[in-house]
Amino acid sequence: MGDKAKDHSKNATSRRSFLKQAGGAAAAVGLATSGLLSKATSADAAELPKKWDQTADVIVIGSGFAGLAAALEAKKAGANVVILEKMPVPGGNSIINGGLIAATGSPLQAKEGIKDSPELMYKDMLKAGLHMNHPELAMMVADQSLDALMWTLDYLNVDYKGRVTHLGGHSVPRSYLTDVRSGAGIVRQELKKVKEEGIPLQKRTYLEHLIVDGSNGVVGVEVLSGYAFPKAGSGKKTFIKANKAVIMANGGFSYDIPFRMIQDPRLDKTLDCTNHPGATAEGLVELLRIGATPVQPSWIQLGPWGCPQEKGMGIGYIFAISGCFPFGVMVDPKTGKRFVNELADRKVRADAIIKTGHWAVGVADQNGAKYVDGLDKMLARGTVKQFNTLDELAQAFKVDSAGLQEQVKRYNAFLAKGKDEEFGKPFRASSQPIAKPPFYGMYLWPKVHHTMGGVQINSKAQLLDLNGMVVPGIYAAGEVTGGVHGAVRLGSNATTDCLVFGRIAGANAAKEKSRG
């Protein structure tokens, strides 16, 4: 190194202060070394056990929509099945999801005269997904969406509301909503069938390792039985052999702060998460360890309808989705002005809120509020607040009151014209001016909601390795996979995805030749 450069190195030393000073932010990603991730690496590869403690034809990891559907289909095709669930209760994240499922050509669509097709649903998925979807996977979900819905109706006997819902980004109303307004409406019926079919569901059973036996692929799992979430290493080491295959239906990683920050460092602990605490990355990590191909892991969806004053999914989101976004306005409190089309896709809205740098305020009047199921509960909790005038609302939420009142006036004028000249929000036939007291307000801040990325599968739900080859003895379905939704998932498509690919995985796993 020349002399000049040596001299210069003194400057480099003095500049160290910058690195130190900014160390807080740097340390954030460093969390990755000490967070929820506590899984084995290549240096700690799982070995074939001398003796298997248990055997099944098909081992299903996870008991959400996908895992339960896989287990039922595998059983139906004649396989002996076991379901493993790490949490003390079954249902994964599905049991707390919003209970909506998208399908094309459904009985309710027919009843309401809505024309729809798999092609249209596929187009909607690709548009929202920024055309980053894996075409063959997105097509499969669109194509099989009606089958999946009919399976929940005819086989599971799920009860749905009597009308299809029109969610953002879907060209037509095509989403069924369970009567209980939650994924529990489907999961509980799946669990009932699982019980009827005599499929064992072993709770508190944590996947420690997928066991690979050379060219035989995945031949079983090493689990911790009696595991106490989230206690690393709790439970007893148990080896379970899969005569046919293992199905990974272990869900997404929205709740895994260190892992999600590797993919998107903005998503630190200041962002709440709508998922259950078990939505962590160790299953995905285990798949990657055995050579699965990562697909788009940095596309992580934020829900723009989160209320920062309640934990997790909460209930306030219903006010946002049913009342505020379609019939009210979302404003920046600093100005009282709107800043985005309240019915744009989730990514557009969430990014817009984050860009303001502070909580937004959602507003609706009595007309909007009448579409909000469970408003009383929100008011009782203080999630949503009620006021006699917009000015009172503005004072309480520290919104620029004059700005808000001008904004509402302007919005009402656009409504009268039938055209939102500011942000292009599509008005509805049932839209009315925001004018009728009482008025309702809620804070809004995005919450981490869904991980679009995951491992690569083909349309048979087979796991593909880094070489594009099928890994024998293993399938994957649902949120742990990547590619179906591309960059942005549409609301209610997660349920369809999980049921379609869960069923495919179960049916195909059962068809494998037994290695027993």
Next chain:
Amino acid sequence: MGDKAKDHSKNATSRRSFLKQAGGAAAAVGLATSGLLSKATSADAAELPKKWDQTADVIVIGSGFAGLAAALEAKKAGANVVILEKMPVPGGNSIINGGLIAATGSPLQAKEGIKDSPELMYKDMLKAGLHMNHPELAMMVADQSLDALMWTLDYLNVDYKGRVTHLGGHSVPRSYLTDVRSGAGIVRQELKKVKEEGIPLQKRTYLEHLIVDGSNGVVGVEVLSGYAFPKAGSGKKTFIKANKAVIMANGGFSYDIPFRMIQDPRLDKTLDCTNHPGATAEGLVELLRIGATPVQPSWIQLGPWGCPQEKGMGIGYIFAISGCFPFGVMVDPKTGKRFVNELADRKVRADAIIKTGHWAVGVADQNGAKYVDGLDKMLARGTVKQFNTLDELAQAFKVDSAGLQEQVKRYNAFLAKGKDEEFGKPFRASSQPIAKPPFYGMYLWPKVHHTMGGVQINSKAQLLDLNGMVVPGIYAAGEVTGGVHGAVRLGSNATTDCLVFGRIAGANAAKEKSRG
């Protein structure tokens, strides 16, 4: 399954036609199984050889900016080094890059009175990177940018132009440009030093496997010597032991159509690539196979300045960057109208062009063209064409002529006002109305240019595994790593990144305890 659902399955069958019909698109991602990817998977793990054919303290994979810098620093620190390059010529993609390097507080900035700081460069990087950058890595690059530049000046004796260049997204002019206007200006000097230092550079040597020995981590490599790119399996299997460490400086995967389509299915073969054909994914795949953590692999940068009528990087991009974008307009031929700020970041512009669905047309007049180095060559090649009037240009490029002429008139009016009221392009002091013949035109269509994602490293350039732990015996630097640039890399920052982390990797690898 209930009867209703069974009946329904007939419809499902009829809908198969949709899947078939759309099979072309589906097959595209299916390419993954038969493309350039030809590497081992977990089922084909590399084993410790009985005998090593060769030994070095430090093995460097790749001979671009990062690899050569790593080798020189490792040698300087006393290590015995060997560089392995799969291609018949050294230099990787660096030797054909644009020759720009970003640094803060440089002699030229001082001379021109430009105030700059690592903090400002860091902020620019995070803004362009949509704050998806790994903070500690971006900080390191900004902080060490001047050291890297001074190393090329004082140690390598690289010749640069006498002025710093102001590239899009940088707050101030901070990019040095080599005299030869290419990365070759740096790489050739690195190669000269490598020769002087007596470091062997083994060309036609293809990395087949990283060899892992349990908790010792990476202990060597299995390579094919005498490999004839891109012939899979050509060459002789050779085992090289690394007493201290292996440094992966093997570059990005822009040229690997199957692998890039897994991450972004839009990037099919219809998109050309600016990289050399060796920019494929097998090195990244090998890192993932041994348990490296994938970081943001779906963020792949397209250069909006590509001319679709020439192959690869070509020369037309200089017309776009130096003439058309700052001093002319880019229009949609269907309307003759502009559709984006010609100086927005690369992603914004590339996405805007793709959204039109067809090649854009770049236009500049004599005033703009005078900033274009090598225009004669472009005209001789037919990349850029020259006309006496805008109407003639419009006829030749099938542009709506009236639309173009109105657009230019409007643009000139904005210029007179000093404000681009259509797209907010920042005008320059040297900007002049587009009016002076001859006029010049070129087609524009994005080309795949840089892969921001890769494997996770820490600020010591150590490889991190899926558990966030350091993998012993291996470092990585340059385009194969992810996180430095986040979602969008700024122009000229690749060179800085490669030199900064290449040097860090080399110095740290040499400090490892010898396992010889």
